[in-house]
Amino acid sequence: MRLRFIGPALAGVLGLSAFVWNADSAPENSHAETYQQLDLFAEILARVQTEYVTGVDEAEVMEASIDGMLTSLDPHSSYLNPEEYRSMQVQASGEYGGLGIEITQQDGFILVVSPMDDTPASRAGIQPGDYISAINGEPIVGQPMNDSLKEMRGAPGTDILLTILRENEEPFDVSLTREIIKQNSVSFHTEDTIGYIRISSFNEQTTDGVNDALTALKKELGTKMSGLILDLRNNPGGLLNQAVGVSSAFLDGGEVVSTRGRHPNDVQRYNARQGERVEGLPIIVLINGGSASAAEIVAGALQDHNRATILGEISFGKGSVQSVIPLGPQRGAIRLTTSRYYTPSNASIQGAGIEPDIEVAQTRLSDEEMEHIEKRQKRYSEANLRNALENDQGRERRPPHIPNDQPPVGYSGEDYQLERALTKLRSMDFASDLSQKG
Known part of the structure; x- marks a missing residue:
């Protein structure tokens, strides 16, 4: 069974016999070159075993070699040893132990894609775009991401110290206490006659959570419901089937997303089920630089079908699908x-990311931040990750810039983007424009 993931990367001895080569399907020269490289690898391993200054754990060396091969392909491919594979399966179910943080690796540092709602990471004030440079005082720069994930996970109730690098601030330490992460990915409330649904990630519970939220909102507001806000900000993605399921709640059929692999005939199309839950209701989707993958699929589908207006900032731009492929008992997965x-x-x-229909900044940039806008915004982009896949259509991310709509000087509110979305939904002109688009 293969799990299809579209979120950021999560955080055994492989003998030469595991390298299967079909000589009939490969040119002879390529076949010979591959075995030369395998001979080179075996020679280097033998040198390490006999001549390195200290003894080495051969299993760990081989595991690191396998992971290095995969991570050289793109930022999201990796090897999962048996323990990591079991942990990934638990995380996909929506409940696991740790800090509640989605990470990837950039230039040797651990980059925070997004903290999850109501977790130790979010409560400690960790933000998208932060870098983690040390764990418990030990530098982790250049360390494999899976090793950093292992260190961040642990028994509930135990403490951990993260060193954070943040733009225009001195490095600082954050102390967190690990806990069981019960990833309730959906929350909701009402704003007068407007419904609000927040999706923090896409796990196995998300589609049911969104449908339950819609049922509750319709019961509370009834025919008075005048609009809906779907908040996908800082949502790092997750399961592909859940992105399709959530989109189905707002579309009456039609394509949600298609995936294309290496070969021309390797195309799959995913369609929304018929039976939209809020037909004709104006919808605004909130996104930002922490909205990635599955969140971008939902935003892109609703935008392309003219079913919602996208408000906020350009999304992260992760447009690839990862398959988790089990390798057999006690061998983990890739x-x-x-x-x-x-x-x-x-x-x-x-x-490239999803471009919002209405661009609105969440915070007002200082003069210093405006001078370094390019350096600041590259932390929120898939395109700036090492070994990131190129866009096969040649589309490029919009250059760093300052949105025209940002909080006024002295703004003291809590959520400027949400306020702008509410103002738009309460506008009769906005509702009329939506009906014309549909």
Whole structure:
């Protein structure tokens, strides 16, 4: 069984017999070159075993070699040893132990894609775009991401110290206490006659959570419901089938996303089920630089079908699909990028991201931040990750810039983007424009 993931990367001895080669399907020269490289690898391993200054754990060395091969392909491919594979399966179910943080690796540092709602990471104030440079005082720069994930996970109730690097601030330490992460990915409330649904990630519970939220909102507001806000900000993604399921709640059929692999006939199309839950209701989707993958699929589908207006900032731009491929008992699995995904209008957002219809900044940038806007914004982009896949359509991310709509000087509110969305939904002109688009 293969799990299809579209979120950021999560955080055994493989003998030469595991390298299966079909000589009939490969040119002879390529076949010979491959075995020369395998001979080179075996020679280097033998040198390490006999001549390195200290003894080495051969299993760990081999595991690191396998992971290095996979991580050289793109930022999201990796090897999962048996322990990591079991942990990944638990995380996909929506409940696991740790800090509640989605990470990837950039230039040797651990980059925070997004903290999850109501977890130790979010409560400690960790933000998308932060870098983690040390754990419990020990530098982790250049360390494999899976090793950093192991260190961050642990028994509930135990403490951990993270050193954070943040733009325009001195490095600082954050102390967190690990806990069981019960990833309730959906929350909701009402704003007068407007419904609000927040999706923090896409796990196995998300589609049911969204449908339950819609049922509760319709019961509370009834025919008075005048609009809906779907908040996908800082949502790092997750399971592909859940992105399709959530989109089905807001579309009456039609394509949600397609995926295309290495070969021309390796195409899969995923359609929304008929039976939209809020037909004709104006919808605004909130996104930002922490909205990635499955979140981008939902935003892109609703945007392409003219079913919602997208408000906020350009999304992260992760347009690839990872398959988790089990390798057998006690051998773990590989997490391998196997395809790209495309929105219903046939647009690949890999590296480019989803452009909002209405661009609104959440915070007002200082003069110093404005001078370094390019350096600041590259932390929120798939395109800036090492070995990131290129956009096969040649689409490029919009250059760093300052949105025209940002909080006024002295703004003291809590959520400027949400306030702007509410103002738009309460506008009769906005509702009229939506009806014309549909």
